[in-house]
Amino acid sequence: MTALLRRSGLALLLLPVASGGSASIVQAQQPTDPQANTQRVTLVAMGVPLQEALEALIDRTRIPLVYDNALVDGRTAFCRVDREPLEQALACILRGTGLDYARLSSGTYALILQAEEAPRWGALSGEIVDAETGAPLVGAHVILVAAETGEPRGVATTAAGRFALPHLLPGARRLVVSHVGYQRAALVIDVEADQTERVVVALNPEPVWAAPIVVSGLERQTLAERLGEDLLARDALTATPPANPSDPLAVTFLAPTPVTPDVGRSLDAIVGVRAGEALSDVHVQGGAVSEHAFRLDGAPVLVPVSLGGLIGPFSPFALSRVVVRKAGFGAGHGSHLSGVIEAESVTAPPAGQALTAQLDPLALNVRWGGRTGRPEAVEGTWALTARQGLWGVFKPPTLASRLQSWTAPDGFLIEQLGQPSVPDAPEGFPVELRFTDAHAAGQVRLGGLRSLHGSVYVAQHGFGVEDVGPDESPADELYENAYRWTNGTGQLRVEWVQGARAFAHVGAWMSGYRLRRPPALGGGESGNTVGTVAVAGVRSGVDIALSPNHWGTAGVEVIRYDGAQPFEWPGAPPAAGNGSLGWSVAGSAEDRITLGSATLTLGARLTWLPERQALYAEPRAALRYDGASETMGPWAVRLAAGRYLQFLTAVDVADGGPAPLVPDVRYWLPLPAEARPPEAYHLATEVLAEPTEGWTVGAEAYLKHQPHLLVPNYGGTDTPLAAADGLAYGLALRLERRTEHLRLAGTYEYAVARQRTPNRFGSDWTPAPWDAPHRFRDALDASPLARL
Numbered sequence: 096m097t098a099l100l101r102r103s104g105l106a107l108l109l110l111p112v113a114s115g116g117s118a119s120i121v122q123a124q125q126p127t128d129p130q131a132n133t134q135r136v137t138l139v140a141m142g143v144p145l146q147e148a149l150e151a152l153i154d155r156t157r158i159p160l161v162y163d164n165a166l167v168d169g170r171t172a173f174c175r176v177d178r179e180p181l182e183q184a185l186a187c188i189l190r191g192t193g194l195d196y197a198r199l200s201s202g203t204y205a206l207i208l209q210a211e212e213a214p215r216w217g218a219l220s221g222e223i224v225d226a227e228t229g230a231p232l233v234g235a236h237v238i239l240v241a242a243e244t245g246e247p248r249g250v251a252t253t254a255a256g257r258f259a260l261p262h263l264l265p266g267a268r269r270l271v272v273s274h275v276g277y278q279r280a281a282l283v284i285d286v287e288a289d290q291t292e293r294v295v296v297a298l299n300p301e302p303v304w305a306a307p308i309v310v311s312g313l314e315r316q317t318l319a320e321r322l323g324e325d326l327l328a329r330d331a332l333t334a335t336p337p338a339n340p341s342d343p344l345a346v347t348f349l350a351p352t353p354v355t356p357d358v359g360r361s362l363d364a365i366v367g368v369r370a371g372e373a374l375s376d377v378h379v380q381g382g383a384v385s386e387h388a389f390r391l392d393g394a395p396v397l398v399p400v401s402l403g404g405l406i407g408p409f410s411p412f413a414l415s416r417v418v419v420r421k422a423g424f425g426a427g428h429g430s431h432l433s434g435v436i437e438a439e440s441v442t443a444p445p446a447g448q449a450l451t452a453q454l455d456p457l458a459l460n461v462r463w464g465g466r467t468g469r470p471e472a473v474e475g476t477w478a479l480t481a482r483q484g485l486w487g488v489f490k491p492p493t494l495a496s497r498l499q500s501w502t503a504p505d506g507f508l509i510e511q512l513g514q515p516s517v518p519d520a521p522e523g524f525p526v527e528l529r530f531t532d533a534h535a536a537g538q539v540r541l542g543g544l545r546s547l548h549g550s551v552y553v554a555q556h557g558f559g560v561e562d563v564g565p566d567e568s569p570a571d572e573l574y575e576n577a578y579r580w581t582n583g584t585g586q587l588r589v590e591w592v593q594g595a596r597a598f599a600h601v602g603a604w605m606s607g608y609r610l611r612r613p614p615a616l617g618g619g620e621s622g623n624t625v626g627t628v629a630v631a632g633v634r635s636g637v638d639i640a641l642s643p644n645h646w647g648t649a650g651v652e653v654i655r656y657d658g659a660q661p662f663e664w665p666g667a668p669p670a671a672g673n674g675s676l677g678w679s680v681a682g683s684a685e686d687r688i689t690l691g692s693a694t695l696t697l698g699a700r701l702t703w704l705p706e707r708q709a710l711y712a713e714p715r716a717a718l719r720y721d722g723a724s725e726t727m728g729p730w731a732v733r734l735a736a737g738r739y740l741q742f743l744t745a746v747d748v749a750d751g752g753p754a755p756l757v758p759d760v761r762y763w764l765p766l767p768a769e770a771r772p773p774e775a776y777h778l779a780t781e782v783l784a785e786p787t788e789g790w791t792v793g794a795e796a797y798l799k800h801q802p803h804l805l806v807p808n809y810g811g812t813d814t815p816l817a818a819a820d821g822l823a824y825g826l827a828l829r830l831e832r833r834t835e836h837l838r839l840a841g842t843y844e845y846a847v848a849r850q851r852t853p854n855r856f857g858s859d860w861t862p863a864p865w866d867a868p869h870r871f872r873d874a875l876d877a878s879p880l881a882r883l
Contacts, residue, residue, distance in 0.1 A: 136184035138176045145170040148188050156181060162206035166194065215288035220259040220592045222544055223252050223272055226297035228443035229466055229476045229540065230415075231256020235274040235298070239263070239284070248643070251320075253598060257544070259640050261596045272296045291594060293544050322719065322733035322781045325365045325419045361411070362436070364874070366795065366827045366842055367421050369867060376401040378865045380421050380797050381823025381848035382433025385745030385761065386773075389436045392536070392550045394584040394604035395743075396438075397628055399761050400612075402558065405457075405494075406484075406530060408582075409552060412451065412462045413480035413534035415441045422779035422797035423735025426683040426698030426715045427636070427648055430740050432775040432801065440536035440550045443476035456491050458530070459483050477537035484530040498526040501756045502560050502576065526756070527577065529557035545591035548602075553583035559613075559756060578757060582608035593637070601635040612760060628658040628763050630743070644689040648698075654679045656743060656765045677765025678705050679742050694719045702742060704766065711772060713738045730784035740772040746816065748807050767805075767816060775801045775821075793829040806852060819852040821863070838876040845869060 134156055140148050145167045153160055158181060174187040185196055185204065195209040223235040235252040239260055252258045265288040273279045277298035284292055363370035367380045376384035389396045391409075398408045420428055420435040428435045444451065444464035451462045460482050468474035502523035532554035539547045559577030588602025607629035636650030656677040685698035700713040715737030723729045744766060747759045766772055781795040801821035808817035825846035832839045848863035855861075 134181045135178040136176060136181055137178055138174055138184050138187065140172045140174045140188065143172045145172045145188070145192055145194075148172040148174070152185065152188065158185070159203045160185075160196075160206070161203060166206060166208075167192075170194070215265065216261070217263045217265050217286035217288050218259070218261045218291040218594075218596070219263060219268070219270075219284060219286060219294070220291060220544065220594075221257070221294035221296060222546075222592075223256050223258070223274070223296050223298065225277075225443075226299045227466075229297075229468070229474070229538070230443050231546075232274050232277070232298060235272055235277075238271040238273075240269040240271065253638065255546070255590050255598065255600070257590070257592060257598050259592065259596055259598065260643075261640050262643060270294070270296075272298060274298055277301055293592065295540075295544070320719070322731060322783060323421065323423060323717070323735065323779075325368075325421070362417065362419065364872075365419050366793075366829060366844065367797070367825070367846075368419055369846075369865065369870075377436070378848075379419065379434035379436070381799060381825060381846050381863070381866075383747070383863070383865070385747050386431065386433035386741065386775075387436060388429055388431045388434075389438070391438045391552060391584050392440050392548075392586050392604075393437075393588070393602070393634065394586045394606045395630065396552075396584055397582055397606055397608045397630070397763055399580050399582070399608055399610040399626070400556070400558065400578050400757055401761070402556070405528075409532045409534060409554060410458075410460050410462075410480050410482035412453070412460045412482075413441055413478075413536070413552070415439050421795075422777045422799060423715070423717060423733075423737060425696065425717065426685050426700045426713065426737075427650055430681065430700060430702060430713060430742055432739050432741050432773055432804075433799070440534065441478045441480065442536045442538045442548070442550075444478055456489075456494075457528070458485055475537065475539040477535070480534040482530070482532050484528065486528040495526065498528075498756070499523040502526060524560040524576075526559065527557060527561050529555070531555050541589075545589065547587075547589055549585075549587045551583070551585045553581070555579075555581050576613050576756065578610070578612050578760075580608055580610040582606075588634075596640045598638045599636070601633075603631070603633045605629070605631040610760070626658070626762070628656075630654065630656050630763070646687045647685065648687075649682070649684045651680075651682045654681070654743070656763075658764060679703065679765075680705070692721045702740070704742070706768070707766075711740055711742075713740055726786070727784045728786045730782070732783075733779075733781045735777065735779045737777050739775045739777060742766055742772055744773065744805055744816075746805065746807060767814070769814065770805060770816060770818075771803060773801070773805050774803045775799050789833045791829075791831040791833070793831075794827065796826045797824060799823040804850070806850075817852060817854075819850055821848070821850045822860075823848045823863075836877060838874070840874045842872045843870070844872075 136152075136156065138152075146164065149160065149162070149167065152158060170192040172188045173191060174184075176184050176187045179187070182198075189195060189206070189209075193209050194206050196204050197207055198204055219239065221237075223232045223237065224230060225232060231254075232252060233254050233256060235256070235258075236249060237252065237258045237260070238247050238249045240247045248260065250258050250260060263286045265286050268284045268286055269281060270284050271279065271281045278301045280296050280298055282294075282296070284294065286292060362368045362377055369378045370376075377387075377389075378384060379387045384401070389398075396408055416439050418437045418439075420437070422434070424435055428437075441462070441464070443466055444462060449463065449465060451460075453460045460480070462478060462480045464476070464478035466476040500523050532552070534550070534552045536550035538549075541547055557577060557579045561577045584604065584606040586602060586604035588600055590598070590600040593599045607627070610626045612626070632652055632654040634650065634652040636648065639647045639649075641647055656679075680703040681700060682702075683698065683700045685696055687694060687696045696717045696719075698715045700715075702711045702713075703709070704711070715735075717733065717735040719731065719733045721729070721731045742765065744764055746762050746764070748762060749759050777797065777799055779795070779797040781793070783791070783793045785791055799822070801823070804819040804821050805816045806819045808814055823846070825844065827842065827844045829840065829842045831841075845868060846866075847868060848866045849860045850863050851858065851860045
C-alpha cells in the first residue's frame, strides 16, 4: 500500500518556503506487523527539519519511535533511500545529525546521542624542488590552510627537500609554499580519509640581488632552529656574482680572481671556526684538526697533507653549501670530539650557468652541468667540476719565493740525526706544486617521491722538492723531499617518503688515499714511505612524524677500515700504524618533542666494536626555546650537552724531514687494541635576538672537557700513541645590521685551548699550538646598485 503524506490539505512535499529545505516525500507499504522490519521505504529529504522527517516516517509506517523534542530541535535531515528496510531508512534520516537509535527489548526505537567516533585522518607528504634544476630546496616553508576554518598548519622541508603533514581531517586544503629567492606557489589539495596525498611542488627562481654573504644558521621557521649550526652558501664559497638566467648560451666566463678560492679560508668567517695560516688546517671551537670530521655528501674526506690556506682539497665550484655543526651537535651526526663539517655537492648548475669557467692565480676551474626532463618536471640533474693547477705554467713570484725559503735544510737536525745525502742550500730549493681534481654529482627522481643521489670525487697532488742535484748526476744521488698523494670519495644513496609519516634513506660510501712521502730523518729506511687507507660504510636511517609536534629519527651505520700507513720519527716503534684493520657498527636515535615554544631533543649513539667485544654509549640532549618581548623582539636560546667519542683516530705526526716545508702528516687508524676511545664532554649555549628590523644580536659559549686524548708518543719506544687530556672553552659576541643595500657585522671571540701530556713540559697544562685567545672581526658588504 502506497500513500502520500499530506499537510494542511497539501501533499507534504515540505516546500522550501515552508520548511527552509527541499521537498521530502515518504511512501510506505503498511505491513501487518510493523515490528517485523519488513517494510520497504522510499524517502527523499533534502534539508528538511529532522522532527518533520521523523513525524512523517512515524505517520506512514507506524514505527514505535520515541524521542525528546529538545534532542531533535534545530537538526536537519539529508537523506535519500529507495525501497530500503525500515531501520535503514531511519538510519539514513539520522545520518549526519549527531543522533543514533537504539531498539529496546520491547521493540520500541529510542533516539540517543551518537557516540563520538574516532576521526578518520588523511595525510599529505611531498617534495619541494627548484623548477629549473630539480634540486631539493632545504628549509622551504610549507603552509596548509583548512578551507572551511582558515586555520593554518606549517612545516619546513628537510635537507632532502621533503615534508610530511600527518593527522589531517578530510577536506579541501590550500597549500602555500615559499622559499627565499623563489616565487611563492599555491595550490588546492583534497585530503581524503585514510589516504596519503603526495605532491611535488616546483618553485621558480626569483633572483634577489645582494652581495655575497655568509648566512649564520639555516633560515627555517623559528630563530631557535637557526642555532647550533652555521651555513656557508655557494656564493660565499666561490665569491661569484649571481647567474644571468637570460643568457641564451648559458656559458659564463667569470673574471679572474686575485685570490684562489679555498673552502678553509671561507670557513674562517664562521664564529668559532679558525683557519690557520700557511699550510695549517681548520679548527672548530678549540679542537685539534684531527678532532672534527670533514664530509663530502656523507663520506669522510681523508687528506694526508694539508695545504689549507694555499689550496683546498677540491674546487669550491663543486660545492653547493657547507654546514658546520659545533659543540653539542646531535646523535645523528656521528662520533667526533670537536664538530662536523659537512659539504654538499652541486648536483645541477645554477640557472644561466650550464658552463662556468674561472681563472685564479693557481688554477683553472670549470663546471659543466645540465638536466633532463621538462622544465616544469625535471627528472634528473648532473654537474661535472674540474680543477687544474697552473704551477707549471705560471708561478706567482712572491709565493714561489716564500715556499722555497721553507725548503732550506735544517743543518742542526741533519748533523744530529745523520743524513749526509742532504745538500747544503741555505736559500732552499724550487718547489713543485701539482694538483688536479675532478668531481661528478647528480640526482634522479624515480617517481613516487623517491630519488637517487650519487657523487664521485678524485684528486692527485704533488708538493715539495723533486730531483734536485748537480747536472748529469745519477738519479740515485738526486735530492728529493716531495709528497705525492691520491685521494677520493664516492657515495650512492636512495631517499624516499614512506607513507604519510616517514622519510627514509639507505646508501653506501667509500673514501681513501695513497700517500708517498720521504722518510723521516733517522727514523726509517732509505727511499720513500708509502701509506694507504680505505674506509667504506653502509648507512640507513628514517625520520618519523609521530604527531605534529613529535618527531623521531633513527639510523644504523656499518664501517670497515683497512690501512697500511707506517708513521715514523726517531725512536718510534718500527711498525707504528702498519697493517690496521677494523670494523664498527653504530646506531643512533633521537626523540624531538615540541611543547609550545620549547623543543626538547633527547638522543644517543651506541657503537659496537667487534674486535673488542665492547659497546660504547654517547647520550646527548638539547633544548631550544623561542620567545618574544617588546624590548628584545623575537629571541631564541639553545642549550646542549653530551658525551662524544672518536673511534676512527686521526693523528697528526710532526714531519721528520730535513726541512720545515710540511709541518705534519695526518694518519687515520682504528682504535688501537690497548687504548680506550678519545672522549669529550660538551656543554654549549647560544642566544639569538632580533630587537628591531634589520638588527641581529647573538652570543654563544662552549665548554669542552676532554678527559682522554691520543697523541703521538714521540718519546716512547713501546707504543706509538700516548694518553693526554684537554680543555677548551670560549665565548663569542656578534652584532649585525642589514639594510636593502648594506650588511655590517662585527664579532668578538674569546677562546682558550689547553692540553696536558704526561712526561711532557713537566706534565703541566700548556696552550695548544692553535690557541688564539682573542679575535676581532668585522665585515662590510655593500651593494649601492641593484646589480653591483
